[in-house]
Structure formats: C-alpha cells, structure tokens
Amino acid sequence: MKIEKKQKLVKSWFMDLQEIICDTIEKIEKDYGSNVKFKKNRWKHGEFRTIKGQVIEKGGVAYSNVKGKLSKELAKKVPGAKNKLSFWSSGVSVVLHPKNPKIPAMHFNTRFICTKKNWFGGGMDATPCLADNREKKYFHNELRKMCNSHNKKYYSNYKKWCDKYFYLPHRKETRGIGGIFFDYKMDDWEKDFLFVKDAGVTFNYLARNIIRKKMFLKWKKKEKDLQLIKRGRYVEFNLLYDRGTKFGLNSGGNPKAILMSMPPIASWK
Numbered sequence: 021m022k023i024e025k026k027q028k029l030v031k032s033w034f035m036d037l038q039e040i041i042c043d044t045i046e047k048i049e050k051d052y053g054s055n056v057k058f059k060k061n062r063w064k065h066g067e068f069r070t071i072k073g074q075v076i077e078k079g080g081v082a083y084s085n086v087k088g089k090l091s092k093e094l095a096k097k098v099p100g101a102k103n104k105l106s107f108w109s110s111g112v113s114v115v116l117h118p119k120n121p122k123i124p125a126m127h128f129n130t131r132f133i134c135t136k137k138n139w140f141g142g143g144m145d146a147t148p149c150l151a152d153n154r155e156k157k158y159f160h161n162e163l164r165k166m167c168n169s170h171n172k173k174y175y176s177n178y179k180k181w182c183d184k185y186f187y188l189p190h191r192k193e194t195r196g197i198g199g200i201f202f203d204y205k206m207d208d209w210e211k212d213f214l215f216v217k218d219a220g221v222t223f224n225y226l227a228r229n230i231i232r233k234k235m236f237l238k239w240k241k242k243e244k245d246l247q248l249i250k251r252g253r254y255v256e257f258n259l260l261y262d263r264g265t266k267f268g269l270n271s272g273g274n275p276k277a278i279l280m281s282m283p284p285i286a287s288w289k
Contacts, residue, residue: 023134026209027108030132031085033213034112037130037220038083041114042069044228045081049073052235061276068277072284075235077119080280085110086273090135094270099204101135108134111142112220113264115281116227121247123234124148124155124196125254127281128223129264130216140216141203143178144223145186146230147196149250150243156197159226163200166222170215178202188257195257203263251286258282 042058049056054074058081061068068082089105090098101107111131118125130142146159160179167175182201187194200219205212258265258281268278 021209023138026138026213027110027132027134030213031110033217033220034083034085034110034130037112037217037224038067038069038081040220041081041112041224041227042071044224045071045073045076045079045116048075048228048231048235051232063274063277065274066277068274068280070280073119075118075120075123075231077117078284079116080114080277082113082277082280083111084113084268084273084277091270094267098133098135099137099139104136106135113277113281114223116231117251117283118231118235120235120237121149121239121243122152122237123231124152125251125283126223126227126230128220128227130220131264132216137206138209139204139206140212141205142216142219143182143185143199143201144219144226145182145196145199145201147250147254149247155230159197159199159230162222162226166218167200170211170218174202174215175200185263186257188253188261190260191253191256193253195253245287248285248287249289251283252288255282255286 046057052075056071056073058069058071065086066084068080071079087108090101090107109131111129113129114127116126124146126146128144130140132140164175167178178200179198182198183194185201186196186198265278269275
C-alpha cells in the first residue's frame with residue numbers, strides 16, 4: 021500500500037476517534053445534569069477541542085496533522101530523518117482531568133509519523149489520587165484482553181514500557197497506575213493499524229465505564245487537596261519528560277493544543 025493511502029486512512033480514523041471520544045464525554049456530562057459541550061478550536065494543522073464541565077473539570081481531545089522539516093538536532097532522535105529532515109505526522113491526544121477526586125485523570129494518544137520510515141506510537145494510562153485496587157485491576161485486565169487479541173506479548177511488553185516511561189526520576193515515583201505505551205511500531209502496517217484502532221476504542225470504553233461508576237460519589241476537601249498535589253506531578257512529567265510534548269513544541273505544533281494537557285489547577289508541597 022502506498023504511503024499516501026496509509027496517511028489518508030490514518031487521518032480519517034483519528035478524526036473519527038476524536039468525534040467518538042468527545043461524544044462520549046458530552047453524554048456523560050448530560051447524564052450528570054450538565055449541558056456543557058466541547059469548544060472547537062481549529063488551526064491550520066488540525067483541531068483541538070476543550071471542555072470545562074461538571075464531571076470533567078478540564079478535558080482536551082486534539083487531532084493534528086502536521087508536515088514540515090525537523091531541526092537538525094531533533095532529526096538525530098527521529099528514525100529515518102538523519103539525511104532527510106522532512107516529516108509528516110498525524111495523531112489524537114486526549115487528557116481528562118475530572119472534578120471528583122475519586123475519578124482518576126486519564127490520558128490517551130496515538131500517532132502515525134512518516135520520515136523515510138513510518139511508524140505508530142501511543143498508549144494510555146490512568147492517574148488516580150486515591151488508591152482503588154479494584155479499579156486498577158479492572159483497568160489492566162481490559163488492557164490485557166485487548167492486547168492479547170492482537171499479540172500475547174503486547175501487554176507485558178507495553179506495560180513495562182509504560183511503567184518505565186511514566187516515571188518521575190526526581191520524585192522517584194510513577195505518575196499513576198500505568199497502562200500501556202508503545203512507539204516505533206513498524207512491523208506489519210495493517211496489523212499495527214488494527215491494534216491502534218482497537219486501542220482507541222478500548223480507551224473510550226474504559227473512560228466511559230470508570231467515569232460513570234464514580235461521577236455521583238461524594239468527596240471531601242482533603243481528597244481534593246490530594247488531587248491537586250497529584251496534578252502537580254502530572255505537570256512536572258509533561259513539562260520535563262513527555263516525549264510528545266517536546267516533539268510537538270519543536271516541530272511546529274500549536275502550543276495551546278499541546279499544553280491543553282495541563283490541569284486547570286494544581287498545587288505543590
């Protein structure tokens with residue numbers, strides 16, 4: 021299959037997935053009693069949507085399609101860009117910061133990047149501020165089932181990669197309960213694309229179920245205070261270590277879209 025056909029199929033799916041996830045969150049808000057909708061922000065390389073609701077205090081679902089030239093410094097770190105700086109990339113990025121501290125913050129992204137090589141990357145993870153072992157078990161069991169339907173080695177490999185990636189060395193702690201993370205996926209394009217699509221559908225399913233289960237629960241101020249501190253860790257990771265943030269800011273991405281992942285309010289101690 022020609023690369024142009026691959027790019028067209030990927031772009032179409034990413035735009036569809038953005039619509040699916042936004043629709044899910046808006047239905048949750050409606051069922052809670054809020055009629056808040058996503059605000060659409062279009063720019064020359066895509067569209068990022070943001071919401072400030074009664075369930076999701078701040079959420080963002082961004083679709084992007086960027087092409088251009090990498091800096092020589094960045095090209096050294098990107099496969100297939102050593103002797104040719106031009107690139108093409110498209111992706112979806114989702115961050116959901118709930119108002120209720122009993123609901124974990126959730127993150128998802130997938131991307132397709134083309135230089136002289138082309139590959140998929142992405143993943144998802146959850147960041148609770150209050151321990152819930154039953155929820156953690158459910159989250160990972162669903163990811164295991166999804167991964168196993170494609171390859172029995174995926175879950176173990178991608179979970180380890182996620183645990184290693186979402187780690188704050190200066191705090192000596194993980195960002196949350198983990199999930200899966202993968203990059204430079206360029207084995208069999210059609211099989212890889214099916215996996216990427218399944219990951220998107222699974223995230224939507226997990227986010228819907230986890231949020232709905234807890235959105236009406238009461239919470240206390242001390243629990244909110246813990247949430248704000250955990251959000252501070254989220255900020256530290258995204259600004260200091262996140263690969264997607266760095267790539268986006270250094271490749272002509274929209275800063276407002278990239279930094280939509282920041283929580284609405286956070287605290288440190």
